Amino acid sequence: xxxxxxxxxxxxxxxxxxxxxxxxxxxxxxxxxxxxxxxxxxxxxxxxxxxxxxxxxxxxxxxxxxxxxxxxxxxxxxxxxxxxxxxxxxxxxxxxxxxxxxxxxxxxxxxxxxxxxxxxxxxxxxxxxxxxxxxxxxxxxxxxxxxxxxxxxxxxxxxxxxxxxxxxxxxxxxxxxxxxxxxxxxxxxxxxxxxxxxxxxxxxxxxxxxxxxxxxxxxxxxxxxxxxxxxxxxxxxxxxxxxxxxxxxxxxxxxxxxxxxxxxxxxxxxxxxxxxxxxxxxxxxxxxxxxxxxxxxxxxxxxxxxxxxxxxxxxxxxxxxxxxxxxxxxxxxxxxxxxxxxxxxxxxxxxxxxxxxxxxxxxxxxxxxxxxxxxxxxxxxxxxxxxxxxxxxxxxxxxxxxxxxxxxxxxxxxxxxxxxxxxxx
Ligand code: ADP
Ligand code: ASP
Ligand code: MG
Numbered sequence: 423x424x425x426x427x428x429x430x431x432x433x434x435x436x437x438x439x440x441x442x443x444x445x446x447x448x449x450x451x452x453x454x455x456x457x458x459x460x461x462x463x464x465x466x467x468x469x470x471x472x473x474x475x476x477x478x479x480x481x482x483x484x485x486x487x488x489x490x491x492x493x494x495x496x497x498x499x500x501x502x503x504x505x506x507x508x509x510x511x512x513x514x515x516x517x518x519x520x521x522x523x524x525x526x527x528x529x530x531x532x533x534x535x536x537x538x539x540x541x542x543x544x545x546x547x548x549x550x551x552x553x554x555x556x557x558x559x560x561x562x563x564x565x566x567x568x569x570x571x572x573x574x575x576x577x578x579x580x581x582x583x584x585x586x587x588x589x590x591x592x593x594x595x596x597x598x599x600x601x602x603x604x605x606x607x608x609x610x611x612x613x614x615x616x617x618x619x620x621x622x623x624x625x626x627x628x629x630x631x632x633x634x635x636x637x638x639x640x641x642x643x644x645x646x647x648x649x650x651x652x653x654x655x656x657x658x659x660x661x662x663x664x665x666x667x668x669x670x671x672x673x674x675x676x677x678x679x680x681x682x683x684x685x686x687x688x689x690x691x692x693x694x695x696x697x698x699x700x701x702x703x704x705x706x707x708x709x710x711x712x713x714x715x716x717x718x719x720x721x722x723x724x725x726x727x728x729x730x731x732x733x734x735x736x737x738x739x740x741x742x743x744x745x746x747x748x749x750x751x752x753x754x755x756x757x758x759x760x761x762x763x764x765x766x767x768x769x770x771x772x773x774x775x776x777x778x779x780x781x782x783x784x785x786x787x788x789x790x791x792x793x794x795x796x797x798x799x800x801x802x803x804x805x806x807x808x809x810x811x812x813x814x815x816x817x818x819x820x821x822x823x824x825x826x827x828x829x830x831x832x833x834x835x836x837x838x839x840x841x842x843x844x845x846x847x
Contacts, residue, residue, distance in 0.1 A: 433465045433466060433467070434466045434467070434598075434599035434600065435466070435467045435468075435469070435557070435596060435597070435598045435599055436461060436466050436467070436468055436469075436598060436599060436600055436601075436602060437468075437469045437470075437471065437589050437590075437592050437593040437596065437598045437600075437601045437602070438457075438458065438461065438468060438469070438470050438471070438589075438601075438602045438604060439470070439471040439472070439473075439567065439585055439586060439588070439589035439601070439602065439603050439604060440454050440470065440471075440472050440473065440513075440604045440663060441473045441585065441603075441604065441605045441606065441663075442473040442474055442475060442476040442477070442478070442479070443476045443605070443606040443663075444473075444604050444605065444606065444663035444664075445472050445473065445475055445476075445509050445512075445513065446475050446476035446477070447475070448512070450663075451509070451512050451513055451516050452516050453663075454472075454513060454516075454604075454663065455513060455516035455517045455519075455520055455522070456520075457604075457663070458470060458517065458522070458562055459517070459520060459522050462522065462562060467557045468562050468563075469553060469557070469562075469563045469565065469592055469593075469596065469598070470513065470562060470563065470564045470565065471564075471565050471566075471567045471585055471588050471589040471592060472506060472509040472510055472513055472564065472565075472566065472567055472585065473505075473506060473509065473567050473568065473585040474505025474506050474508065474509055474568070475505070475508065475509055478505040478508070479502060479505050479568075479582070482501050482502050482504065482505055483502070485501070486498050486501055486502075492747075492748075495540030495541050496540055496576055496577075498540065498541060499540050499541060499543075499569075499576070499577050499578050499579045500577050502541075502568075502569075502579045503528070503529070503566070503568070503569040503577050503579055505568075506528075506529075506566035506567050506568050506569060506585070507528055507566055509566070510526035510527065510528070510564045510565065510566045511526055513526070513564050514526040514564050517562055517564070522562060523559070523560055523561040523562065524561055524562040524563075524564055525556050525561050525562075525563055525564065526564040526565075526566075527552070527553075527563065527564070527565050527566065528566045528569065529565070529566055529568075529569035529570040529571065529577075529588070530569075530570070530571045530575075530577065531552070532548065532549065532550070532552055532553055532565055533547075533548060533549035533552075533571075534548050534565075534569070534570035534571070534588065534591070535547045535548070535549075535570060535571065535572070535573070536570035536571065536572055536578045536580070537572060537578075538572040538573070538574070538576065538578065539578070539719045540576075540578055540579070541578075541579055541581065542579075542580065542581040542719065543570060543572065543578035543579065543580055543581075544580075544646070545570060545580065545587060545588070545591045545650075547595075548591060548592060548595040550592075550595045550596055553565075553592075553596065554596070565588065565592060566588075567584065567585025567586075567588040567589065568580050568584040568585045568588060569584075569588075570588075580644075580646070581644065581646070582641075582644075583641055583643070583644035583647075584644055584646075585644075586603055586643050586644040586646075586647035587644050587646045587647040587650060589601055589603065589647065590647040590648075590650040590651050590654075590656050590658060591647075591650050593656045593658075594650055594651075594653075594654035594656050598656070599657070600657050600658075600659060601651070601656050601657065601658045601659070602658075602659050602661055602669075603642075603643060603647075603658060603659070603660045603661065604661050604662070604663040605642065605660065605661075605662065605663065606662070606663065606664065607642065607660075607662060608623060608661065608662035608665050608667045608669055609623040609624065609625075609660050609661070609662070609667070609669040609670035610623070610624050610627050610632065610635070610640070610642055610643075610660050610670040610672070610686075611623050611624070611642075611686070612624065612685065612686045612687065612829065612834040612835065613686060613687040613688070613689075613825060613829050613834065614640065614688075614689070614825075617689075617822055617825050617826070618687070618825060618826055618829045618835070620829075620835030621829065621834070621835060622834065622835060623670060624670050624685065624686075625668065625670060625671065626670065626671045626672075626673055627670055627671075627672055627673075627685065627686075628672075628673060628674070628779055629648060629651060629652040629672055629673065629674050630652075630779055630810060631685050631686070631777050631778065631779055631810065632648045632672045633645060633648045633649060633652065634688070634775065634777040634808070634810055634811040635685075635686050635688045635775075635777050636648050636688075638688040638689070638690055638773060638775035638777070638811065638813060639688045639689050639690030639691070639692075639773065639775070640686070640688040642660060643658075643660065643672075648672065651672060652674065655674055657671065657672075657673065658671075658672040659671050659672070660672065681778070681779050681780040682778060682780055683778050683780035683781060683784045683787060683832075684776055684777070684778040684780065684781065684787065684832040684834065685777055685778040685779070685780070685834075686776075686777050686778070686834065687774070687775070687776055687777070687825050687828050687829050687832075687834065688774075688775045688777060689772060689773060689774050689775065689821055689824075689825050690772060690773045690775075691772050691818060691821065692742050692743045692744065693723075693740045693741075693742070693743065693771050693772055693773045693815065693818075694740060694741055694742070694743045694745075694746035694749075694767070694768065694769045694771065695738065695739075695740045695766075695767070695768040695771045695803065695804065695815060696738070696739060696740070696741065696746075696749060696750060696753060696765065696766070696767055696768075697736055697737070697738040697765065697766040697767075698711055698736065698737050698738075698753055698757060698760075698762050698765050699736045699762065699763050699764050699765070699766060700734045700735075700736065700761075700762055700763025700764065701734060701735060701736070701737060701760050701761065701762045701763075702733060702734055702735075702760070702761055703730035703733055703734055703735045707735075707737075707760065708725075708727060708737060710756065710759075710760060711737055711753070711756065711760070712725070714752050714755075714756060715741075715749055715752055718745075718748060718749075718752060720741055720742075720745040720748060720749050720752075721741065721742065721745070722739045722740075722741055722749075723739065723740050723741070723773075723806075724738075724739055724740050724773075724804050724805075724806040724813065724815065725737070725738070725739040726738045726739065726804055726805075726806075734763070738804060739804075740771065740773070740804065740815055743769060746767070746769055750765065750767055753765050768803075770817065770818045770819070771803060771815050771816065771817060771818055772815070772816060772817075772818040772820075772821040773813055773814070773815055773816075774795075774813065774814050774816055774821060774824045774825060774828070775811055775812065775813040775814075776791055776811065776812045776813075776828055776832070777810060777811045778810060778811075779810050781809065781810050781811070781812075782809050782810060787812065788807065788812050790831065790832075791812055791814075791828060791831075792814075794827050794828055794831040795814070795816070795824055795827065795828075797827075798820070798823055798824065798827045799820075800816050800817070800820040800823065800824050800827075801816065801817065801820075802814045802815070802816060803815045803816060803817075
């Protein structure tokens with residue numbers, strides 16, 4: 423419940439998003455309806471975004487794959503979007519049953535317009551007039567997360583975890599006072615508490631750090647949602663549906679924050695590595711490899727080109743496991759034209775990342791990270807860095823060992839920081 427809000431503001435427009443576990447059963451949906459009613463009773467206007475019930479999107483994915491090895495992307499989206507449609511109706515029924523005026527809308531009904539990249543579409547715009555009209559009539563507006571429609575009216579979905587992006591985009595369009603992401607954990611932690619027992623909750627995290635954490639696998643928020651929050655200056659708070667607490671504020675305002683050098687460890691198991699070996703070391707070759715991949719909407723990460731030897735070079739990169747087969751077949755198609763010697767593939771890799779804005783002003787973090795992994799016998803296959811992040815690709819079997827070793831080495835579980843509030847153990 424957003425009691426911290428009530429004490430500081432009179433009336434606010436709040437967008438609340440409830441994830442799959444939060445609406446995973448009829449009892450949970452009833453409890454969510456109570457939370458919404460309480461927020462409304464505090465005098466706030468509420469727009470709610472919901473995910474499909476826990477496990478439902480996975481179930482729909484399996485159904486599609488039972489019929490088709492590579493499901494048609496348009497039809498796949500028509501199928502996947504149904505999960506959220508069930509939840510908006512159930513939640514609205516629960517609210518109405520409690521005497522709370524409510525109205526449900528699919529993404530199409532509130533004109534969440536996206537591009538046509540099925541299964542990972544980007545939101546281009548939202549027409550908010552219907553929502554504003556309902557709010558002015560005192561209704562709670564319940565919107566299906568994760569979906570929109572393209573220019574042609576085709577249903578699109580926003581990629582796994584996409585309801586977070588729906589919520590932040592709606593908050594941006596409506597100029598909401600806060601976007602609250604309710605989930606099964608009470609905030610953003612220094613690492614996934616399911617893997618690191620002594621991970622600590624942060625009371626605040628910067629947008630920049632959250633973006634690096636999310637885009638490197640911390641699925642507590644979809645990375646595009648964080649991008650939106652940064653672009654449109656939306657204050658986002660991650661909260662637990664099941665426990666009281668102030669959660670974690672994701673903020674652009676860094677003024678009153680102390681920055682530990684390293685804030686968190688993120689990881690992603692959904693990685694696959696591809697290396698195209700022995701391509702001619704000549705202008706335009708990297709583009710010839712990457713262009714067909716981007717045309718197929720495949721995101722490529724950690725691109726490494728080796729120093730040329732005898733006129734040829736190797737190009738290594740990783741892609742999401744979901745895109746691996748397609749990426750490999752695209753490389754096979756172009757490799758002969760490029761004169762490449764061979765393609766090496768490895769689906770059993772994972773990405774491990776260290777994130778912290780304090781890295782900007784501290785040297786030696788990379789060497790401490792590599793030494794820590796070396797001591798554990800973990801071999802590094804690819805490295806990439808940004809100002810506030812260092813990522814490595816390693817064997818997926820070593821991932822959990824690596825996550826815990828780095829969390830310990832950088833004392834993320836024990837260090838007393840203003841931004842770290844409570845520990846999960
Ligand atoms: P929802 O269904 O509510 O969208 P998700 O399963 O997508 O919830 O995201 C919440 C999960 O994110 C948590 O249960 C947790 O295991 C995982 N997670 C990964 N990294 C972090 C992190 N750094 N802090 C908090 N949770 C994390
Ligand atoms: N239901 C979708 C998923 O499971 C979207 C979401 O939950 O955010 O990925
Ligand atoms: Mg999620």
